[in-house]
Amino acid sequence: GAGVSQSPSNKVTEKGKDVELRCDPISGHTALYWYRQSLGQGLEFLIYFQGNSAPDKSGLPSDRFSAERTGGSVSTLTIQRTQQEDSAVYLCASSQGWGRDTEAFFGQGTRLTVV
Amino acid sequence: AQSVSQHNHHVILSEAASLELGCNYSYGGTVNLFWYVQYPGQHLQLLLKYFSGDPLVKGIKGFEAEFIKSKFSFNLRKPSVQWSDTAEYFCAVRNYNNNDMRFGAGTRLTVKP
Numbered sequence: 001g002a003g004v005s006q007s008p009s010n011k012v013t014e015k016g017k018d019v020e021l022r023c024d025p026i027s028g029h030t031a032l033y034w035y036r037q038s039l040g041q042g043l044e045f046l047i048y049f050q051g052n053s054a055p056d057k058s059g060l061p062s063d064r065f066s067a068e069r070t071g072g073s074v075s076t077l078t079i080q081r082t083q084q085e086d087s088a089v090y091l092c093a094s095s096q097g098w099g100r101d102t103e104a105f106f107g108q109g110t111r112l113t114v115v
Numbered sequence: 116a117q118s119v120s121q122h123n124h125h126v127i128l129s130e131a132a133s134l135e136l137g138c139n140y141s142y143g144g145t146v147n148l149f150w151y152v153q154y155p156g157q158h159l160q161l162l163l164k165y166f167s168g169d170p171l172v173k174g175i176k177g178f179e180a181e182f183i184k185s186k187f188s189f190n191l192r193k194p195s196v197q198w199s200d201t202a203e204y205f206c207a208v209r210n211y212n213n214n215d216m217r218f219g220a221g222t223r224l225t226v227k228p
Contacts, residue, residue, distance in 0.1 A: 031214040042220035043205055045116075050214045058116065091159070098214040101147055101166035104207075106159050 002026070006092050006107035013082055013114055021077040021110045025094030032075050033095075033104060034067060038088040046090075049075065050098065082114045117142030119208050121219035128196055129227050136191040136222050138206030145211035148189040150180055151218075154202045162204070165189065176200070198228045 005024040013019050025032050034046040045059040049069045060066070064082075069075040079086055089111050093104040122137040140146065148165040163174025170182040180191045189206060203223050209216040 031216075033216060035218070042121075043218035045217055048215060056116070056215065093216075095209075095214065095216070098210075098212055101211070102209075103147070103149060103161060103164055104209070104216055108158055 004092055004094050004105050004107035006090075006110050008110060009108060010111045011113070013112070015084060015114055016081055018078065018080045019082055019112065021079075021090050021092075021112070023075045023077070023092030023094075023107060025073065025075070025092070026105055027073075028096070029094035029105075030072065030097040031095045031104075032069055033093045034075070034077050035091045035093070036088045037091060037109075041088075043091070046077070079112075082112075084114045087112055087114045116215050117146070117208050117210055117217055119206055119217050119219040121204075121206055121222050123222045124220070125223045125225070127225045127227065130198055131195045132226075134191070134193040134196045134200070134224070136204055136206075136224070138189045138191065138219055140187050140189070140206075140208040140217075142208065142210055143187075147209040147211060148180070148182055149207040149209070150174065150178070150189075150191050151205045151207060152202050153205070153221075159205070162191075196224070196226050198226045200224060201226045 007022045030051045033048040036044045049055045064080045067077045089109045091109045093106045095104040096102040118141045120139045150162040151159045152162045173179045205221045206219040
């Protein structure tokens, strides 16, 4: 597709369950970012991938959160043993590589509700 | 990693008032700078961007921003706001050399008709 695609668009899960959120970046984009937007909060950085370099995981809030990017393309954000405070909109973005002027393009987000 | 500060959490203005939202960042190297807007119930949209050249950049809907390198600032301005500008505004800074991109906490703008 032409844009960043995220799935599912909405996810309701029970507390304690694991969830996987998927992001399909724009083809050819080497950078991929995950952010979280909680109600009334700003955009919280979670993790970003740049090409084959080790991802910057410094924003992941706990060890229940992990992310991978397979083949330099699709990324999956996994939240294990979900808690109610994990409820938020999870946003994915992608951009071209470093060393050039580029903007990030955002997906529509996955709204996660933990009940 | 760079940090981004937006000083105003909530700004309330009347229509036709002038707007300036502050944004400062911490990284001293080459950066790309952005302002995004999120209207109520909608998704993030790019408002304007600075890559290089003229430090005064113009975006959509009459918004502009000025990059002042010596102050590490990229403030957003609009001479006369409208009720339809009610939204949340996010400043973002991208490290040109490693692609790391961070956002400020956002500023909620409420414009009273």
